[in-house]
Amino acid sequence: MGSIIIREIKQKDNASVAKVVRKVLVDLGVPKVGSAYEDKSLDQMFENYNVPNAAYFVVEENERIIGCCGLAKLDNYEGNVCELQKMYFLEEVRGKGIGSKMINKCIVKAKDCGFDKMYLETLPYMEAAQKLYKKNGFEYLDAPLGGTGHHACTVWMLKDLK
Numbered sequence: 001m002g003s004i005i006i007r008e009i010k011q012k013d014n015a016s017v018a019k020v021v022r023k024v025l026v027d028l029g030v031p032k033v034g035s036a037y038e039d040k041s042l043d044q045m046f047e048n049y050n051v052p053n054a055a056y057f058v059v060e061e062n063e064r065i066i067g068c069c070g071l072a073k074l075d076n077y078e079g080n081v082c083e084l085q086k087m088y089f090l091e092e093v094r095g096k097g098i099g100s101k102m103i104n105k106c107i108v109k110a111k112d113c114g115f116d117k118m119y120l121e122t123l124p125y126m127e128a129a130q131k132l133y134k135k136n137g138f139e140y141l142d143a144p145l146g147g148t149g150h151h152a153c154t155v156w157m158l159k160d161l162k
Contacts, residue, residue, distance in 0.1 A: 004098065006105055009056040009068070011046040016065040017058060018042045024088040030123060034152035036086055045070070045086075053082070053113040057105055059089070059098055066090045069102045071110050074119050076147030081158075082110045083148065084120040087129075094128070103136045111161050118161055119145050121153035133157050 009017065025037045032038060041048040049056035049070050056070030067089035074083040084106055089098060110118050120138065122129050138157040145156065 003062060005060045006057055006098075006102060007060065009046050009049060009058050009070075013058055013065060014044060014046050017045045017056075017068050020065055020068060020090060021086060021088050024090065027091060028123075028126065031152045034149075039086075042086075053115075055106070055109045056086075057102060059093070059102060061093070066093050067098060067102065069106055071106045071113075071115075071118065073115075074146040074148075077119075077145055079145075080114070080116040081119050081145065082113065082115040082117075083146070084118055087120075099129075099132045100136060103132070107136075107159070107161065115161055118159045120157050121148060122155045122157070123153055124155050126155075130155060130157070 021042055022037060025032075030037060036042065045056050049072065054070065054072035057068065058065045059067035069087035070085045071082045072085060074081045084103070087099070087102065107118065120133060121144065122133070136159070138159045141156040141158050143156065145158070
């Protein structure tokens with residue numbers, strides 16, 4: 001692996017990020033309906049996260065985007081909770097500790113934004129991702145929070161940021 005940098009997304013990254021996300025979703029067999037695949041925001045990630053109390057980060061290796069993740073206030077929820085969103089890494093870089101670094105970057109940002117908790121949704125068969133989330137302090141929930149529209153994601157997890 002070359003030089004790895006985690007940085008905030010720039011507008012010029014939009015196409016590369018959308019390509020990474022869609023490739024990972026297809027590689028993992030994620031349904032195109034009811035998942036992030038059909039989110040309109042995928043092609044304009046910079047614009048969607050360039051708002052207060054939100055951030056989106058990319059992982060870059062030798063000027064090539066190989067992963068990404070962000071956070072924003074949880075949609076359709078009254079509490080002071082953010083959602084860890086659209087965390088995807090190309091297969092070649094999974095299992096190398098970058099996921100934990102990215103989660104930690106997002107947790108620091110969420111705390112800076114004043115959020116009390118961080119929520120996420122994933123798919124049941126994404127066991128490696130769930131293991132990573134548990135290792136980083138997320139706990140399983142019995143039901144979803146808010147209303148993300150990702151009905152295919154039936155695993156819900158929450159982390160206390162206090």
